[in-house]
Every structure is written in C-alpha cells, then in structure tokens.
Amino acid sequence: MIQTIFVGRFWRYHPAVGLGSTLRRCRSPVALGLLGVLLALPAPSGAVGASAGALDSGFGQGGKVLVAPPADAGEWPGAQAIQPDGKIVVAGTAAPARNGYAVLLLRLLPDGRPDPSFGTGGRVWTDLVTLDTPLKGAVVGDVALGSSSATSVAIAPDGRIVVGGATQSGATTAFAVLRYLPDGRPDESFGSGGLTVTDFDAGTNDGIAALSVLPDGRILAAGAAGDAAALARYRPDGELDPTFGPEKNGLVTVRDRGLLNALSLGAEPGGKLLVAGQAGTPGGPFDFGLARFSGDGVLDDSFGDRGLVETDLGSTGEWAAGVASGSGGTVIAGGASGSSFAVVRYLGGGKLDKAFGAGGISKAGPDLGGGHALLQLPDGRLLLVGERLVGDTREVTVARYQPDGAVDTAFGNGGAVGTDVTPVHDDGVAANLYPGGRLVVAGTALDAENTHPRVILVRYTAVDR
Secondary structure (H helix, E strand, O other): OEEEOOOOOOOOOOOOOOOOOOOOOOOOHHHHHHHHHHHOOOOHHHHHHOOOEOOOOOOEOOOOEEOOOOOOHHHHEEEEOOOOOOOEEEEEEEOOOOOOOEEEEEOOOOOOEEOOOOOOOOEEEEOOOOOOOOOOOOOOOOOOOOEEEEEEEOOOOOOEEEEEEEEEEOOOEEEEEEEEEEOOOOOOOOEEEEEEEEEEOOOOEEEEEEEEEEOOOEEEEEEEEOOOOEEEEEEOOOOEEEOOOOOOOOOOEEOOOOOOOOEEEEOOOOOOOEEEEEEEOOOEEEEEEEEEOOOOOOOOOOOOOOOOEEEEEOOOOEEEEEEEEEEHHEEEEEEEEEOOEEEEEEEEOOOOOOOOEEEEEEEEOOOOEEEEEEEOOOOOEEEEEEEEOOOOOEEEEEEEEEEOOOOOOOEEEEEEEEEEEEOOEEEEEEEEOOOOOOOOOEEEEEEEOOOEEEEEEEOOOOOOO
C-alpha cells in the first residue's frame, strides 16, 4: 500500500529549553552549488598558515562545540548543512525527559554559539502527530511522545530549511519531510502545516536517510521502504511529483534486487542520480550497494547489473555512506568494511576501477573505525569522516586520500586526524566543507552511562592544503 498523508497541526515548541551530519545527509547537486558559494567567501585570518587538519581556534572552545541538552534529555545529530552566511544547521533526534522521540533542529552562528534568532535559543523540537495515528499525549502533558527522527537536512535556495527523516505511522514508520522558515517556524505553505508523510507500505518501517533540494525547489529523498531502497520526489508544495519514477507517481522502490537501503545521494554532471547504501540479504551479510538512475527516477541499465552494483569488500558488515561523481565519469563511494574505513571507485559502467587503490578498493587509513561521510575536494582528493577506536574510547576521525586512493600522509598523523571532544565516546556523523577550505563535522558524544547523548561539532582548518 502506498499512501501520502498530509498532516494537520503537529508542531509543539518547548520554550523552556535552551541551547547548552556529500556529502553525508546533504549529498546533492544543491550541496555542490552551495560549496561554490562557500569557497568564494574569505577565510578568517586565524586560518592562514594553519597546518592541514588543525583545529580552528575561532570556533567554539579551541575548535570544538559541545551542545548541552536540557536536563534529563538526550540529543544526537543525523545531518548538518551550511547556510550561505556561514551558519550551521544540525538536524537529528531529541529524546525528551519522557518516552518517545522528536525531531531536533539546531542552528549555530559561524563562531559556534547558538543562534538566538532561531527557535528558542537556537533550538527547535518538533513532535509529529499524524492524522492516521495520533500519538497519545504528544501535544499536552508530560507523557509519551511518538517516534520521530531527522536524518537529513538541506538549505533551499530561498533560505528555508528542509528536513527528512521518519515518523510513526500505524505500527511502523514512514518517510517524513518537513520544511521550516529561516527562523525555525513551520512553513505553512508546505504539505499540511509544514509536513508531508509518505508511507510506502503500512507493514514496513520506511525512512529517509538522505535528501536534497533541487534548484527549482523540488525535493528528492532517499532511504528505505522495509528491506528495499526507496526514493521519493516532491514538488515545492510537498505533493509527490507525478513526473518521477517508473510509474510516474513520485516514488521508486528497488525490490528483490538486493539493494536494501539508500544511505546517500549524489548526481552526475549529466543529471543522472547516484544512490549508495547496503546490498545483500536482510539480516546480512551486507556489502557496498550502488544504483544509478536517470534524472526522472528510472534505473540506468548501462550501469552494473541493470542499474545496480554490489561489491563485497571481504567483511560481513559493510556500508557505503557517501557517493560522489569522480573525474572521467567514475563513481566514488566511501564508508566502512568491518572495522576499516573503505573507499571504492567504479568506472562509468559500474566495474571496479583498477587504477584506484588495490583493484578499485582502498582500505588505507584507520583500521579500527568506520566512515559516515564522504567529501571530494576540488583537486580530486577525498575526505572520509567517521570515528575510530583508541584504547577503550572512540574519537572523531577524518582521513584524507589522494585521487588514486592512497592515504595522504601529508594530512594529520599518517593521513588521519583524530579529535577527542569528551573523555568517553565521540563519533563523526555528518560533514560539510566550510569557507576557507575548512571542514565542519557534527557527531555524537555519549556519557559514561550511555543515557544522555549530546551533539558535538568540530571545525578544522585548511583540509584542502
């Protein structure tokens, strides 16, 4: 069953609270266009002469920001985006001091302070209540919330903020797309009250993992519908786009082909769409999975096996968290293979590019961690961002690779930079390039009891040197 639900009033603000992750989650043509704007902005004087990958002292406390959630609550990011004015928008999930989850949205000033012009002290929590399944007590009282989360965010050309994720629909979850005004209020012109919910199948858990806003304002979302990769394209008003998909209903599902989910979006110069995620069988083992579609959502038969490529890197647990179009028509995917960072490059037809790494695969860099965000620098070098294990703790980690897949030993320590933000466990979830060749990473810090996660941000200087 496929249904699109336009939801009525679902917003609730929490005025009592204060502010104490392409390309990952915003891997899109828009992300590349925004990058051009950002790189045109001047770098601050503090970044001049800094070594590649050094912490940016002009951001937070020595390059680090730890966002303290309200008392007894937890927050963690799913994505981030950079506005043309340098403000940083983080989307994710809030676990208030009661059962259930709400959509989290934060905005920080370029120096890392909360933006007082956004929401309440820089923070917006959104509880979603669908007409199909009202979430008991989600509007009034200190009682259970529903299950809603955000895993992707993009900035529209007019400055509005588009968020993608999942929300409860019956006994399962569905695609949720929200649009906010630049000050954090819901955009009443989108969907119903600012939200569109699309349920591919009432019997499966569906959710968005990546999202982009196209230049004409349409919205492309990718994720999973049960155990199948799924895409949806929406018109600027939140209605499904009837020009997209093989059935011209705005929806695409890749069923019975082994591509289990879409974790990232990319685009080729000619307009074809790239999707990367996991392939295999439900329950594992999992391999790198890629798909290429025409601009209107039809699988490209000239790529791999009727549009799909599955790559086993030798581990049972693998994922392609980022995808990008490389030089000469190649396709690059990055993520993790077991406990190793992994980057793979394909030729235009989907075969491994033997000129990259070892037979098309590079596991250079951290071998006790995983990558969650892939970015490509203007000169073709690559950044893979995630976390690695150091002793008994994890730290935010950025690895840099040469265009041929070799680790770039001129970057950090042997090609990688590790950053501890807290004494326990830190990870890097989403990353974006920032003005002046810098890099912003959003991630999660866990406390010793693993009960109250917190959003962290790290900004580095000169990652393009």
